[in-house]
Amino acid sequence: MLNIRDTLFVATAALGFSAAQVAAQTTFIVAVPSDPGQFNPGITTGAHVHAVADSIFNGLVGLDSDLQPVPDLAASWSVSDDGLTYTFNLNQAAWHDGKPFTSADVKFTFENILFKYHSRTKAGLSGVVSAIETPDDRTVIFRLSSPHPAFLRRLNVTEAPILAKHIYENAGDPAEAEANSTPIGTGAYKFVSYSPGDRVVLEENTNYFKGDVTDLDRVVFRIIKDRETALLALQRGEVDYLPRMSAKDISRVEDQSTILTATAGPGGGNCIMTVSFNQDRELTQNSAFRQAFARAVDRNRLNDQVLFGRGKVANAPFSSAIGWAHDASALDALSYDSAAASAILAEAGISDATIDMVHFPNFTKYAELMAQDLAKVGINLVSRPLDRSAAIDAIFKQRDFDTNLISYCNGVDPEIGIKRMYVSSNIAPIPFSNASAYSNDKIDDLFAAAGNTADEAARAAAYGEIQSILADELPYFWLVETVRITAANPNFSGYRPWSGQYLETVRAN
């Protein structure tokens, strides 16, 4: 029995398919859960596309592990005192087909692709950028109509990937362009091949403008839908990198993998598991009921039992990762206290309440634990797990829910991922908009003011006021801040799991 493997190895080696054949090349294998379908990161915010395509492209700026802007395609930049003019000096980069990268590519990408098709950048920047000027090939100037403090942080490869003008200029509708299946980028890796449902193969860009930054010769993204299979493949060494895994599985792989945690990643970050209370339903409209709900839920238990202690109980409506805007004591008054919750319900005359909670199937454990807590105070929480498309339809189109549970990703600035949840203008059948349908003029005004000034202290003050109003009114309830957990091959280092370009600087140990 002992020798089966050896025998097989010898036999296979004799047949000529031993690993030695390709040993000179380092091939790195990433397990991704869904098929990208296409590779144009400028026309979608979908994580399934960005998880692969971000390695092929660059943004103007990157983000470091503290999510601060660092050079990417832009070597340096300067900002005018009024915060209205950003001047970028570009690196001397080349497209994968050999053509030079110039400022014209930047202007073209923003005006013709990102402002039209990239929903987050379109919503966030198209109204703010009044002009893009290209005085020469290596300089690009953005003129803003009003200060936009989040501007630099919205220019990374996930938010604003730069595409080649010469590829897309005459390609017709960029959403249908042939070039989307054979991407030409500037990134550290070049596209080689794609077998739908199976794998995407990239190879090192030996002409990368940042020089020889990686030891990987090839990166293969294997599409593995089943999480258990991906874990086993990692344990067996068939896969080197699992970008997202569940905290409960860490113990199975930690002795053979490097476990990385990050609050951000391709497709969004700084996420908080958030309960929305439907403001159109009688019971959830009642602020006493919402208060009681909040006091009845033991959020520490959620962190312990669902996230295995890797997350953090939310202590404010805003993510603690956006430190300057975060009010760490905002939710102090809402500590777990069943007795207090019961008292609030009794005073409000609410008894034997039954409410439903719509959520994605992978959030079932949260719903179960909350249902146990709420049962203690006489609230019957009925969990309604629906698949992703159906849940979004029920919540944002049909508005058929009492409460729902969503992972709201705050992004790297409140302007990006937080404002959308609270402003009344965003009560619309749009996925991940204002799910509660919360409307408060004061909140609308404060968000408008905070988004309209470059003065960080003034912004922080406005956001602080917003958080105390939200904690008071509780249109939502913020449970736990989650982290992305990544398992990676320990024979390499230099992973950047918080970024779309997570393999840009991987080195063998």
Added chain:
Amino acid sequence: MLRMTLSRTAQAIIMVWAVATALFFLLNAVPGGPVLALTGEFADPDTVARIEERLGLNRPLAERYLSFLGLLASGNLGESYTYAKPALAVTLSHLPATLVLAIPSILMAAAIGLPLGIRAARPGPLSGVIIATALVLFAVPVFWLGHMLRLAPGASTVFPVQGMTDPRGFYQGAAYWRDVSYHAVLPVLTLTMHQMAYTILITRRAIRAQWVRPYVRTGLAKGASVSRVEWRHALPNGAAPIFALFGNRIGWFLSGAILVEVVYAWPGLGQLTLAAIQNRDLPLVISVVVVGVLFTMLGNLLADIAQTASDPRLRSGKAAS
């Protein structure tokens, strides 16, 4: 023969139309749409409207159904939303990988299941063991069987737990097929075990039914061995349900093997179907199902032909049902 060809063709056309129509309306009634899978989060109403217009989703259902029928009549099942390529072409490109699993499984299941099923028709303790094993294997969900198989101490250290080829390999020609075979061992074994269990149970029942017939006793009385009576006499007479079983199961292998393919991350129709449903990629779902229907019908046809060939009573054409 001509009549049979015509009637089968007409049957196939009606079947495809009925299945495609039912699916079209069902999938349109399912909540959620394909737009989110294309844009990602944060899509504004303009973007959603533009995509719906591009995909023709903003038109009334009746109108869409008519143009869908037009496409269907021309043998075109529309363009996949996810891949922006003809749905039928995407489906067919995933077919070979599924056949790599299905064909060896069907053949091995027949080669092992048939003799075991015949043996299990005899009385005795060995039959009991065979039947019990088959019942267990048949009752176990096939995805679970697949998962348990790769956790088995021997299997998990020797064979790959997922995929169809080694991404580090980049093999060509014969080396490529050796790599595929190596990766196929566990999924093929899973499917074989499931199908074998089915084969044993059906074969046993078919042969049991023959055992009580007088000709079997006559055969034994004239001195034929038990196995000759089983194979030469009982099997051809009792073959109808066995042929039907294999005919029907071809469709199962294409669609039902989904679970095994997902467990083993095998890039065939299974993973494609799951992704198509999750992404609400309507043309792709319909295309996969239509291909499955056609294969099932082809399987039934082959089963009928094989049965006719093996049974002289059917061959003359006089004993048509």
